[in-house]
Each structure stands twice: as C-alpha cells, then as structure tokens.
Amino acid sequence: MGLFWRRKKDDFVSLRLNEPSAATPEPAAAPPPPAVEPPAEIVSETVKEQPVAPARSPFQTSVLGLNLSMEQLQAQEAALEQELSARFRRAVSATRDTLSEKLDTVFAGRKQIDDELLDQLEEVLIAADIGVPTTLEILESVRRGIARKQINDLEALKAAIKSELLSILQASERQGVASELSVPEGVSPYVMMIVGVNGVGKTTTIGKLAQRIKAEGNDVLICAADTFRAAASDQLAIWAERTGVPLIQQKQGTDPAAVLFDSLKAAKARGSEVLIVDTAGRLHTKSNLMAELEKMKRVASREVQGAPHETLLVVDAVTGQNGLEQARQFLKVAGVTGIVLTKLDGTAKGGIAVAIAKELNLPIRYAGIGEKVDDLVVFDPQQYVNSLFGN
Numbered sequence: 001m002g003l004f005w006r007r008k009k010d011d012f013v014s015l016r017l018n019e020p021s022a023a024t025p026e027p028a029a030a031p032p033p034p035a036v037e038p039p040a041e042i043v044s045e046t047v048k049e050q051p052v053a054p055a056r057s058p059f060q061t062s063v064l065g066l067n068l069s070m071e072q073l074q075a076q077e078a079a080l081e082q083e084l085s086a087r088f089r090r091a092v093s094a095t096r097d098t099l100s101e102k103l104d105t106v107f108a109g110r111k112q113i114d115d116e117l118l119d120q121l122e123e124v125l126i127a128a129d130i131g132v133p134t135t136l137e138i139l140e141s142v143r144r145g146i147a148r149k150q151i152n153d154l155e156a157l158k159a160a161i162k163s164e165l166l167s168i169l170q171a172s173e174r175q176g177v178a179s180e181l182s183v184p185e186g187v188s189p190y191v192m193m194i195v196g197v198n199g200v201g202k203t204t205t206i207g208k209l210a211q212r213i214k215a216e217g218n219d220v221l222i223c224a225a226d227t228f229r230a231a232a233s234d235q236l237a238i239w240a241e242r243t244g245v246p247l248i249q250q251k252q253g254t255d256p257a258a259v260l261f262d263s264l265k266a267a268k269a270r271g272s273e274v275l276i277v278d279t280a281g282r283l284h285t286k287s288n289l290m291a292e293l294e295k296m297k298r299v300a301s302r303e304v305q306g307a308p309h310e311t312l313l314v315v316d317a318v319t320g321q322n323g324l325e326q327a328r329q330f331l332k333v334a335g336v337t338g339i340v341l342t343k344l345d346g347t348a349k350g351g352i353a354v355a356i357a358k359e360l361n362l363p364i365r366y367a368g369i370g371e372k373v374d375d376l377v378v379f380d381p382q383q384y385v386n387s388l389f390g391n
C-alpha cells in the first residue's frame with residue numbers, strides 16, 4: 001500500500017520544528033477575510049487550544065514520535081501499512097467470495113477450457129460488477145491466449161484474468177492525477193475539490209483525508225462549500241473538530257463560490273498547504289449543480305495557479321453500475337482528475353473498481369473501507385487484484 005499523501009522531499013514525516021512561526025497560526029498578523037463568518041474561527045480557536053487527536057488513530061504516533069529513532073518510526077510505519085492492508089483485504093472479501101470462489105466453482109472438476117466454461121466465466125465477472133464491456137474485452141483477450149496456446153490450463157486462465165484486471169487498473173493511472181507528486185512542490189495551497197451526487201460519502205471522505213494529510217505533516221484547511229443543505233456544514237464541523245483541522249464555513253444559502261473565495265484567501269494568509277473543498281451533492285436542478293461547480297473552478301484558478309489541482313469524484317461502490325452513470329454526468333463538466341471509491345466494505349460487487357477504471361479512464365486514488373476516520377486507503381491496483389484472488 002503506497003504512501004498516503006506526501007509532496008515533501010523529506011524521507012519521513014516533517015515535524016517542522018525549524019519553522020515555529022510558520023507552523024503556528026497567526027490570528028493577529030493574518031486576520032480572516034471580512035466575509036468569513038465567526039463560526040469558522042470558533043472551530044479553529046477550539047482546535048488551537050486543544051489539539052486533540054482521535055484516540056484510536058494510529059497515525060498520530062508517526063507525527064508525535066519525537067522520542068523514537070528512525071528505525072522505530074519506520075517499523076511503526078510498516079506495521080501501519082500492514083494493518084491497512086489487512087483491513088483493505090477484509091473490505092474486499094465479499095467481492096473475493098463472489099469472484100474468486102465462484103471461479104473455483106466454475107473450474108471445479110474440469111480438466112479443460114471449453115465454451116461452456118468461458119460462458120460461466122463471463123457470468124461471474126459480470127456478477128462482480130466488472131461491467132459488460134470490460135468483461136467482454138477480458139474474455140476476448142483470454143480467447144486469444146487460448147488460440148495461441150498461451151493459456152492451456154485453468155491455472156493459466158486464472159492468471160490471465162488477474163493480469164487483465166491489473167493492466168486495466170494500471171492503464172487508468174496514466175490519466176488524471178495519479179499522485180499529488182505530479183504537481184510542483186511549490187504550489188500552495190494544493191486545492192482538492194470533492195464532488196459527487198448526494199450520499200456517496202463526500203463529507204466523510206473529507207474528514208478522513210484531512211486526518212491523514214494532516215498526520216503526514218501538512219497544514220490543512222477545509223472549505224464547507226456545500227451551502228445547499230442545512231446540516232452539511234454542521235456535519236463537516238464535527239469532522240473538523242474530530243480531526244483538529246480548521247474549517248471555513250458560512251450560513252446556508254451563501255454562494256459556494258464566495259465561501260471558496262474566502263477559504264482560498266484564508267489558506268494563503270495562514271500558509272495552509274492543502275485546502276479540501278466540500279461541495280453540494282444536490283441542487284434544485286442538475287444544471288444548477290454543474291454551473292455552480294464550473295463557477296467554483298473558475299474562482300479557484302483565479303486565486304491559485306492551476307487550482308483546483310485535483311477534483312476527486314466520489315463514487316459509492318454499492319450503487320455499482322448506477323454510480324458509473326452518475327459519474328459520467330460529472331465528467332462532462334467537473335474536470336475530474338481521479339476517483340474515490342467509497343463503501344467498498346459494504347458490497348460484494350467491488351469489481352466496479354475495474355469498470356470505473358476502464359470506462360471512465362481515471363485513476364482510483366483512494367478507497368473508503370468503513371465509516372471511521374481511519375477507514376480510507378490509497379488504492380493500490382496490485383493489492384486490490386491480489387486481494388480479489390486471495391493472496
């Protein structure tokens with residue numbers, strides 16, 4: 001499982017001990033822009049007084065491990081990686097049962113590859129939500145392998161399917177933003193916009209992202225630009241408090257582009273390295289929602305060069321092929337650079353990851369594997385495919 005979010009050149013988490021002034025927020029020197037409502041500052045004040053870390057988070061140790069040697073820190077990080085890998089494997093276990101175990105059933109008692117077996121294989125792949133076009137392409141390639149005598153037995157057939165899935169996922173990494181390292185290090189704040197239809201897990205993902213990006217030694221700010229729904233800002237404020245990350249918010253109904261504008265100004269004044277922007281999942285009409293996103297992108301690029309640097313489309317794995325259709329609508333206007341696939345823990349149809357990579361041609365950056373703050377992992381194609389096939 002790869003590193004989470006690190007644009008710094010340091011080998012390890014930067015503790016910024018040499019930069020006390022930059023690391024400390026400066027309310028006097030950098031007053032918030034006048035348009036920012038007091039609640040935003042109240043959230044950050046609370047944070048300043050009590051930099052409380054969630055008790056169950058294992059990431060805090062790597063940031064606060066001042067008393068540990070480099071070897072100990074590296075051992076901790078390795079243990080953490082292992083824990084996340086195990087959790088990821090558990091999250092895709094239902095899909096593994098659908099795919100890998102059904103494949104075994106299809107193969108059981110057979111000595112050779114025939115048309116009937118290939119038909120059953122097709123059904124299994126479609127049942128795991130890999131999607132019809134992607135499944136047909138995989139089978140096409142398998143048939144070619146059989147004709148060329150490269151696939152002669154069932155083991156080789158299974159290996160061929162695995163390698164097809166992996167190459168689809170890896171090909172999608174050549175598009176969009178596969179890593180924050182592709183943006184020059186000097187860019188600050190790095191602006192991430194989070195978009196998607198209602199209920200897919202945008203706000204939850206922002207909470208998890210904020211926690212992890214902060215734990216990696218970055219100064220993070222959250223912008224509550226979902227001003228459409230009354231409770232949206234409150235929900236985000238809970239995450240901000242839980243993760244100790246300041247939040248810029250305004251009252252319901254405010255133009256989201258204005259909240260974003262204030263947040264960009266505040267991020268610059270505070271020297272925040274990353275700004276994460278929550279957006280509305282629904283509006284009165286779909287065209288309103290899309291126009292609003294376009295306006296926000298214009299505002300961001302005027303204020304910070306190249307912003308938003310990433311636009312992450314959140315897709316709920318449980319909604320499967322439906323989610324894919326929603327995603328296409330967003331792709332048209334939102335300039336999406338990558339996908340967050342949430343609720344992978346709640347579905348046996350995790351094959352949707354392959355359908356998304358293939359049909360949207362965008363990298364899957366992160367996967368949501370639960371509702372808690374630590375339940376987000378960097379999506380690693382190799383690990384995903386290994387987990388599906390039980391190794």
Ligand SMILES: Nc1nc2c(ncn2[C@@H]2O[C@H](COP(=O)(O)OP(=O)(O)OP(=O)(O)O)[C@@H](O)[C@H]2O)c(=O)[nH]1
Binds near residue numbers: 196197202281375
């Ligand atoms: N099991 C599981 N639940 C998740 C995951 N991510 C989010 N959820 C849950 O999904 C529900 C919706 O999440 P939100 O973060 O509010 O979704 P949203 O996209 O911000 O919704 P709107 O603001 O209404 O558009 C919540 O109950 C979350 O706890 C995940 O990875 N796994």
Ligand SMILES: [Mg+2]
Binds near residue numbers: 203226
């Ligand atoms: Mg939300």
